[in-house]
Amino acid sequence: MIVADKKPIEEIIDMVKGYRKILILGCNECVTVCEAGGKKEVAVLASALRMYFMNEGTKIEMDEITLERQCDHEYLEEIRNSMDQYDAVVSLACGVGVQFMAEKYFGSPIYPGVNTCFMGVTEERGVWSERCQGCGQCILDRTAGICPISRCAKRLLNGPCGGSTKGKCEISKDLDCAWQIIIDRLKELDRLDDYEEIAPIKDWSTERAGGPRKVVREDVRQ
Amino acid sequence: MSTKTPSRLEKILDSGQLAVTSECGPPRGSDPEAITKKAEIIKDHVDAINITDNQTSVTRLSSLAACIHLKLMGIESTLQMVVRDRNRIALQSDILGAASFDIHNILCLSGDHQMFGDSPQGQNVFDLDSMQLIQTVRLMRDEGKFLGGDDIKRPPKMFVGAAANPFADPFEIRVPRLAKKIAAGVEFIQTQCIYNLDKFELWMKEARDRGLHEKVYILAGVTPFKSAGMAKYMKNRVPGMDVPDEVVKRMAGVPKENQPEEGIDICVETIQRLKECEGVRGFHVMAIEWEEKVPEIVERGGLYPRPEDL
Numbered sequence: 001m002i003v004a005d006k007k008p009i010e011e012i013i014d015m016v017k018g019y020r021k022i023l024i025l026g027c028n029e030c031v032t033v034c035e036a037g038g039k040k041e042v043a044v045l046a047s048a049l050r051m052y053f054m055n056e057g058t059k060i061e062m063d064e065i066t067l068e069r070q071c072d073h074e075y076l077e078e079i080r081n082s083m084d085q086y087d088a089v090v091s092l093a094c095g096v097g098v099q100f101m102a103e104k105y106f107g108s109p110i111y112p113g114v115n116t117c118f119m120g121v122t123e124e125r126g127v128w129s130e131r132c133q134g135c136g137q138c139i140l141d142r143t144a145g146i147c148p149i150s151r152c153a154k155r156l157l158n159g160p161c162g163g164s165t166k167g168k169c170e171i172s173k174d175l176d177c178a179w180q181i182i183i184d185r186l187k188e189l190d191r192l193d194d195y196e197e198i199a200p201i202k203d204w205s206t207e208r209a210g211g212p213r214k215v216v217r218e219d220v221r222q
Numbered sequence: 223m224s225t226k227t228p229s230r231l232e233k234i235l236d237s238g239q240l241a242v243t244s245e246c247g248p249p250r251g252s253d254p255e256a257i258t259k260k261a262e263i264i265k266d267h268v269d270a271i272n273i274t275d276n277q278t279s280v281t282r283l284s285s286l287a288a289c290i291h292l293k294l295m296g297i298e299s300t301l302q303m304v305v306r307d308r309n310r311i312a313l314q315s316d317i318l319g320a321a322s323f324d325i326h327n328i329l330c331l332s333g334d335h336q337m338f339g340d341s342p343q344g345q346n347v348f349d350l351d352s353m354q355l356i357q358t359v360r361l362m363r364d365e366g367k368f369l370g371g372d373d374i375k376r377p378p379k380m381f382v383g384a385a386a387n388p389f390a391d392p393f394e395i396r397v398p399r400l401a402k403k404i405a406a407g408v409e410f411i412q413t414q415c416i417y418n419l420d421k422f423e424l425w426m427k428e429a430r431d432r433g434l435h436e437k438v439y440i441l442a443g444v445t446p447f448k449s450a451g452m453a454k455y456m457k458n459r460v461p462g463m464d465v466p467d468e469v470v471k472r473m474a475g476v477p478k479e480n481q482p483e484e485g486i487d488i489c490v491e492t493i494q495r496l497k498e499c500e501g502v503r504g505f506h507v508m509a510i511e512w513e514e515k516v517p518e519i520v521e522r523g524g525l526y527p528r529p530e531d532l
């Protein structure tokens with residue numbers, strides 16, 4: 001899933017002060033799972049803002065809606081008829097949802113309510129970590145299913161570096177060395193000999209380096 | 223083996239004599255004397271001087287510029303190049319730049335992560351890794367080609383080196399990793415600073431068992447401790463460094479004013495013992511900001527005088 005983290009409330013107050021009627025818009029997908037932008041977080045943010053502006057003596061109205069997704073036309077259309085009444089929207093979806101809202105409701109101010117962080121997993125409740133950077137040319141078949149692009153601090157395709165210590169990465173004792181895990185997996189799979197194959201220089205044009213990306217699938221296009 | 227480049231370091235190694243290299247870190251400013259003075263102190267005691275490339279990710283005068291200063295003094299240098307800060311365009315471009323000044327040695331490194339230095343908020347590049355940089359230099363030199371496939375006019379003539387850390391984890395792939403670098407085309411290796419001699423000798427033995435010592439020149443890395451504090455720091459704080467307890471104890475066991483001498487003693491003893499280790503073809507003496515001690519270490523290690531005519 002896409003993992004996001006809450007933005008400090010002060011930042012959000014700064015964005016919305018001066019507006020009269022605001023929509024706090026949640027998303028029922030990834031940000032719900034990572035507890036940053038689902039129905040529950042929408043309610044918590046809305047009441048915190050209400051409290052803040054009430055104490056301040058400012059009159060602000062706030063509505064709460066949580067859509068199934070904010071990255072698909074059909075769900076964003078659900079609010080078309082009510083959009084007119086809002087002076088601004090705080091979207092608690094990931095950056096993708098915030099932008100799709102902005103593109104669709106071109107005349108409305110849309111603000112991000114979360115910091116979108118990465119694609120990752122729930123290690124345990126309250127702990128999420130990165131697993132993929134969407135490089136566009138997956139090489140997990142050659143790295144025993146563990147991604148050195150997203151999980152090695154130096155993106156080494158032929159790791160580990162000389163800083164790998166007791167299973168941890170040189171940049172932090174709290175971070176596993178991806179290459180230690182790759183090697184442990186290769187051992188487990190009885191494929192340690194594969195380690196000596198040199199990974200070729202990567203074509204990064206399918207990654208961020210190649211500019212904004214697009215997938216077009218004629219087979220599913222209508 | 224026969225030599226493939228005009229590198230003096232390569233000639234010495236090829237002749238079967240033990241080679242000695244050292245290194246200098248460029249200054250955090252633009253005064254060339256900071257580098258030329260250091261080089262002046264050690265030049266007669268070493269065969270080539272590595273110039274570090276923004277080591278520990280602290281911004282410094284460029285490695286290539288410092289190598290040129292040495293070249294102008296008639297000193298052979300080894301251009302250290304990390305893949306952290308440059309993409310394949312910049313790497314190949316700097317290799318050609320170095321070659322245009324007839325700098326004949328290069329050391330291909332990944333580089334410390336930038337979070338250790340003065341720009342933790344900066345981007346990193348890592349377009350290639352160190353293994354692929356080795357391949358790149360060999361492609362440029364041997365085939366006269368750019369990575370993009372085009373021909374190079376006057377290809378670079380560089381003797382290609384890399385680092386090896388016998389002490390990093392996981393230990394079981396440390397020799398396979400060396401084999402991998404050899405397959406990528408590396409010709410000489412400078413190792414991480416050696417304090418755990420038993421572990422180093424075990425690594426060398428495993429390398430010999432695979433015949434790797436005959437495919438690459440291995441220079442054993444040594445660094446003298448200036449103080450017991452430095453020994454403790456290297457043990458506890460520097461990733462991938464293996465300083466056994468007894469070495470720390472030995473340093474701490476002498477009065478503070480004698481610790482520098484003790485550090486030099488340990489370094490010289492390391493050289494003497496490793497001279498006997500089959501497969502060690504020379505030494506890389508890294509006296510960090512203590513270059514004035516390099517001549518003494520080289521002399522007491524029995525590595526002086528350096529070969530002259532080749």
Ligand code: SF4
Nearest residue numbers: 132133135138139147
């Ligand atoms: S190799 Fe690329 S696509 Fe595959 S997990 Fe890693 S970043 Fe994602």
Ligand code: SF4
Nearest residue numbers: 152160161169170177
């Ligand atoms: S310690 Fe491991 S994860 Fe960290 S940079 Fe080195 S190889 Fe990558």
